[in-house]
Amino acid sequence: MPRKSKRPCSHPGCPNLTEGKYCEEHKFLHPDRPSAAKRGYGSKWQRLSKAYLRKHPLCVKCMARGRFTAATVVDHIIPHRGDPHLMWDESN
Template identity: 90%
Template sequence: MPKKCKKPCKHPGCPNLTDGLYCIEHQPLHPDRPSAAKRGYGSRWQRLSKAYLRKHPLCVKCMARGWFTAATVVDHIIPHRGDPHLMWDESN
């Protein structure tokens, strides 16, 4: 029985052909990890993180070094590990 045709790797710019989504070189590091939305980073997180960046436009770690760099991501100070109180606490 014939096999299915190989497809290009989904990684941007990768010309390798593969049976799955990604070639061996670009396999995800954590294949069993749930999606960002399933880990709590859905539309509510997107909305709140954008609002936080508007209020706090500079990178905290860069400012500690005396650099003034625009912040591009929002991260927790204390990892929440699924704790909703830490997840949604704006001071964290």
């Protein structure tokens, strides 16, 4: 049975070809990461983050520099690391 063709390693500047995402040389630098849904960013997060952006349409970091730029992402101030209180606290 034919194999899928190899592709370039996804590590910036690496010319090695690989069957996966990273070559053997860079695999240890990029451990497998659970999906966004498994990390808590499922449909509930999508719904709440869109609502948050509607209420807070400007980028907080840009406003601190005197720029008015539309916000495109919602991020936690303190990383939640699986703590549901921090994950769903709107002030975080």
